Amino acid sequence: MNEHVQTLTTEPLFNPLSPDFIKNPYPAYERLRDTDPMHVTAFGAFLASRHAEASLVLRDKRFGKDFVERSKRRYGPDIMQEPIFRSMSHWMLQQDPPDHTRLRGLVVKAFTARRVEDMRPRIQQVVDQTIDAIFDHRHMDLIEDFAFRLPVTIICDMLGIPEEHREMFYKGSRDGGRILDPVPMTKDEIAQANMGNAMAKMYFEQLFELRRKNPGEDLTTQLVQAEEDGSKLSNEELTANIILLFGAGHETTVNLIGNGLLALHRNPDQLAILKADPSLMPNAIEEFLRYDSSVQLTGRVALEDIEDLGGKRIPKGESVLCLLGSANRDPAVYPDHPESLDVRRPNVRPLSFGGGIHHCLGAQLARIEAEIAIATLLRRIPDLRLDDADNPQWRPTFVLRGLKELPASW
Template identity: 35%
Template structure:
């Protein structure tokens, strides 16, 4: 039986935090207080309020029900009563350009429409396709490292982690060489735009990206290539094809997930290793632990902290005596679930040989991340090649000086200054 049951009682359990610090309620994900020590808040919620009605920056005073324990998060992401589309639910306050993506992207759909889109777009993510990309990622990382030298100080995020998925995305989408600088500008607006320009201005800039993708679709219709965009244009399942808006939404999703998540995962993984020198030494001595290390990086860093912020209760539900009303936003806090001591012994310990490691970094169920194998592959190759080339790599600043960008549900460092060695 699912951990989510129909309502029997109302009310949100609350009590004072267990240490000397106090918590101002409602807890707001993305606030400076939360970002300064998110795992303090996650720990408190798991113990004291495993279903918590809080807030999120960018959403104002809209209620968001946060689920923080591992087993409950697993129940939420696999429960058919938690849906992307619920008639009458309060929609996210999105401008037209961003609304188009939620109207046509598969992550904002429920079955059977979600499954229809997933079948159509899944072919470029087969193991064979990922294997072909792995050779290219290996080449790109080695070329980047060839341009660096021992003793050099770099921002590993900007100079190494970022170019890897940028190159992969350009080639997967089939962006012509002459357009790649322009395309990167669109990506930067998409990833940083809301934080830099605000929602409305970012959406206006995104309209230029939509117009460019329409041009690119026409180019690939006339001149097909061996790229994902050509594949999306020509994919067919029992006579069903993707509309142009669905293709554009999929490219947006590919950029958002394949670019944003991957370069942050590489950056956060290197940061975790550099701040845990015993684990870095272990990986250098046992390079065959790289697959296990990537899984622990996924669990420990919480790069993507939650499911998509567009999941709603399709009916009144009760969990831990808290009623989640129909139409309310419900988020499974995956970063919290992955530090749940009931599931992971010593959850705050970074252990690259951890086994078992059934983390939820890519979620579970029907909406399991389609690009999980791609992100794993890029991270594995990027970190392995970096450590092989510069085994004495070290932080150029104190660990306490590393700062997170205040974006709710994402753990993105402002930068990662290192000295190569």
């Protein structure tokens, strides 16, 4: 009886869409790590909040994505008739080998370290143009006017999206993150996601036509040619994965730049260190990734019975959600004040880009974009101040953690 009363009177350990949690999930993570490191949520998934279990699940072959079965278990047998779910089932992010291996193999060349390194001058040019355009206003929203434009421009470059089509992407809405959250979507939310998916599909089908007629040096041309080969890529896979690359290619980087700038301005001592020694920037980016990850969670499904993971038995078919944001602050891995920002912190290896076969394809690109964006901003607008560093507006999603806006003046 006592236990029952207690569960009724206390907050659930994991309530990821509550405003307090979205504002600051880290105290809840600490409670999870200390009291129930393999917590079972209200909707039946296991939550890995410590670094040891989370990093193991990401790399262990006994876990996979199993997207279709997982979605049916959650929403019922007809869920794959919803266009958004059908589209997501073709994302390489949601695939297991051999399909995952085949799809990733088609795009991996575009993201090699060498290719990305070669993009530095272009990234620098876009950042400088963005600052030039706004400099005399003495005020901007660091998300919409700054952080957003760079990764959208670069992914448009990579996908061969013509200049004259880009305005709609700059003005585009940023409310797509909800489909990734671990709390089931309502009918209305699914309908809205279907609508967004239909619009994206319509645009990219026009782009495919354009690139069939006028091939370029871009990723879309490469994938259209693979689709014509037939054995490599179906039309549905082509469309779904271009939508994935476009979304993944900017969403998380916008958040990395925004969350990093907020963290710096909330920690003026760290901001001063970085301004005094710009060579610390690559390490600072790793620390921003660790300190406030733009992706807070990624999941896997047990492909067989797992007898013991953090003291719990995981039956085949059950989901394990890896709390990347929590693992990144685990004192077992970061014994020296894991809750504080330290741009000089040694051995930072955040789990923010996931791990194993699904390790983020664009990790190196995101790092370089954030590095150039933040370094250039500090150098060119050294007296920039946030209008309100204490109460910024967070987006109401949990998996993709980022700000709605971040007004600043100089």
